[in-house]
Amino acid sequence: MTQTPDAGGAPKEDGRRLRYRHRREELRQAATEHALEHGIASLSLRTVAETAGVSHATLVHHFGTKERLVAEIVEEVLTRAFSSPGLVAGDEDPLRALWRHATSERGLRSLRLFAAVTGHALHDQPELAAAVRRSLDERTALLTTGLRRAGCPAAEAAPLATLALGAMRGLVADLLVTGDRARVDAAVEVLLADLARRAATWRAP
Amino acid sequence: MTQTPDAGGAPKEDGRRLRYRHRREELRQAATEHALEHGIASLSLRTVAETAGVSHATLVHHFGTKERLVAEIVEEVLTRAFSSPGLVAGDEDPLRALWRHATSERGLRSLRLFAAVTGHALHDQPELAAAVRRSLDERTALLTTGLRRAGCPAAEAAPLATLALGAMRGLVADLLVTGDRARVDAAVEVLLADLARRAATWRAP
Numbered sequence: 001m002t003q004t005p006d007a008g009g010a011p012k013e014d015g016r017r018l019r020y021r022h023r024r025e026e027l028r029q030a031a032t033e034h035a036l037e038h039g040i041a042s043l044s045l046r047t048v049a050e051t052a053g054v055s056h057a058t059l060v061h062h063f064g065t066k067e068r069l070v071a072e073i074v075e076e077v078l079t080r081a082f083s084s085p086g087l088v089a090g091d092e093d094p095l096r097a098l099w100r101h102a103t104s105e106r107g108l109r110s111l112r113l114f115a116a117v118t119g120h121a122l123h124d125q126p127e128l129a130a131a132v133r134r135s136l137d138e139r140t141a142l143l144t145t146g147l148r149r150a151g152c153p154a155a156e157a158a159p160l161a162t163l164a165l166g167a168m169r170g171l172v173a174d175l176l177v178t179g180d181r182a183r184v185d186a187a188v189e190v191l192l193a194d195l196a197r198r199a200a201t202w203r204a205p
Numbered sequence: 206m207t208q209t210p211d212a213g214g215a216p217k218e219d220g221r222r223l224r225y226r227h228r229r230e231e232l233r234q235a236a237t238e239h240a241l242e243h244g245i246a247s248l249s250l251r252t253v254a255e256t257a258g259v260s261h262a263t264l265v266h267h268f269g270t271k272e273r274l275v276a277e278i279v280e281e282v283l284t285r286a287f288s289s290p291g292l293v294a295g296d297e298d299p300l301r302a303l304w305r306h307a308t309s310e311r312g313l314r315s316l317r318l319f320a321a322v323t324g325h326a327l328h329d330q331p332e333l334a335a336a337v338r339r340s341l342d343e344r345t346a347l348l349t350t351g352l353r354r355a356g357c358p359a360a361e362a363a364p365l366a367t368l369a370l371g372a373m374r375g376l377v378a379d380l381l382v383t384g385d386r387a388r389v390d391a392a393v394e395v396l397l398a399d400l401a402r403r404a405a406t407w408r409a410p
Contacts, residue, residue, distance in 0.1 A: 039329035041246060112327045119324015122317045122381050124244035133382050140379075140388075159391035162379060163372060166392060170375030174345075174367060176327050177338050183345075187367035194399040 024062045027052055031069055032076040036113050040070060040120060040128075071131035074117055077110035078135055094146070095164060095195065099188050102168065103175060111172050139165055151202035160198070167191050229267045232257055236274055237281040241318050245275060245325060245333075276336035279322055282315035283340055299351070300369060300400065304393050307373065308380060316377050344370055356407035365403065372396050 030052040035043055045066050049059045063069040081102050101107055121128035143161035152160060168188075175184045235257040240248055250271055254264045268274040286307050306312055326333035348366035357365060373393070380389045 041325075041329045116324040116328035118378060118382065119321040119327075120246075122324075122378075123321035124246045129382065136379060136382050156395075158388055159395050162376070162388050162392035163395045166375035166379050166389075167368060167372035167396075168375065169378055170371035170373065171367070173323060173327075173374060174341060174371050177323065177334065177341050183363055183367050184371075186364035187371060190361075190364050190368045191372075 027054065027059065027062055028072050028076060031063075032073050032080075035070075035073045036077070036109060040073070040113070040117055040125075043070070045069065067127050067131070070117065070128055071134070074114065074128075074131045074135055077113050077117075078139075081107040081110040081114070082139075093192070095168075096188075096192055099168060102172060103181075108172070108176060112176055115173055115176065136165075150199060152199070153202070156198070160195070164191065164195060232259065232264065232267055233277050233281060236268075237278050237285075240275075240278050241282070241314060245278070245318070245322055245330075248275070250274065272332050272336070275322065275333050276339070279319065279333075279336045279340055282318050283344075286312040286315040286319070287344075298397070300373075301393075301397055304373060307377060308386075313377070313381060317381055320378060320381065341370075355404060357404070358407070361403070365400070369396065369400060 027048075031048045034048050034051045038047075043066070045059045045063070046056055048069065049056045052059070059069070063072065082098060102111060117128060118132050121132045140158070140161050143165060144157045147157040147160055148154065168191075171184050171187055171191075174187075175181060178184075232253075236253045239253050239256045243252075248271070250264045250268070251261055253274065254261045257264070264274070268277065287303060307316060322333060323337050326337045345363070345366050348370060349362045352362040352365055353359065373396075376389050376392055376396075379392075380386060383389075
């Protein structure tokens with residue numbers, strides 16, 4: 001693995017460091033927009049560099065490899081799709097808020113790319129699998145912890161988190177493919193009702 | 206749309222017709238194996254023709270366009286993943302049988318390709334979306350009918366079918382990405398338990 005800070009032309013002074021950190025975030029955003037617009041099938045450090053108006057060397061300096069850049073794009077699109085003010089602990093129905101946020105226009109645009117990245121990772125671009133796996137593992141762990149905090153028994157938490165995220169993932173795919181929002185939203189309500197029924201037993205005295 | 210039977214060199218006699226029908230099925234299988242092996246990102250009528258050892262014209266004669274060929278590949282991989290003797294009506298737990306069949310080595314190989322096709326359809330190859338949508342609509346309709354026959358109220362059937370298939374789709378993706386079979390199987394058991402609890406109310410006197 002290339003250590004980015006040691007790659008050619010690493011910044012030495014604090015001022016440059018700050019500027020480079022800012023530049024890195026800018027490039028990450030530009031790369032994500034590039035992928036949302038053009039997909040990742042033909043994405044390369046060179047095409048992203050051209051779009052962002054920087055040299056190939058600059059992009060290598062900041063991200064090392066195409067795989068690392070795609071990993072950052074995956075994180076960025078999932079953050080855009082799932083970060084939601086409604087997801088703080090104690091919110092009345094965090095999973096419904098998650099669904100609403102994920103299936104907004106902005107959320108779906110990101111999840112469409114995530115589905116494409118997953119498809120590539122599973123078939124013709126296995127080098128992307130690590131990034132997809134890490135994002136999936138992290139989100140499962142996060143919801144498992146949330147369920148435990150809500151009183152879910154230890155043995156149930158991971159299966160429930162896996163089911164809730166898996167169902168949402170599959171239902172987003174349905175919505176993206178069919179556009180049939182009424183049917184898919186009704187399915188989410190069934191899922192949420194079943195989860196609520198289980199949660200009610202945790203709170204029982 | 207190209208009408209295959211009217212394309213150049215259409216067979217006239219019964220004997221040739223039969224041979225061509227047989228040949229078409231052979232080509233469909235060869236194209237599916239090609240896609241399973243190499244993915245569909247680079248699939249073309251020409252590459253499939255080369256692998257199958259037939260002329261480009263023969264493949265055009267049988268399938269018309271690349272999109273139609275991919276639609277047939279999608280149908281073939283879903284048939285391989287989901288056709289199961291356990292799925293006949295009256296089987297004790299048809300959804301568990303479906304899951305076991307879909308997550309066998311053969312089933313997962315097919316579903317990996319289906320995930321890739323869905324990814325392409327959603328992003329860089331929108332011309333594949335119709336085939337994916339048709340397969341999804343058909344399976345939702347099939348399970349909706351099955352649930353209605355099992356006594357599920359009309360208003361619940363489509364949402365439940367959508368949820369069950371969506372959850373399985375998302376959980377297959379989890380399994381393909383993480384390989385964590387124990388956690389994913391446990392999630393399926395939660396899904397099946399919740400469905401069974403609902404089904405029990407349908408059979409109540």
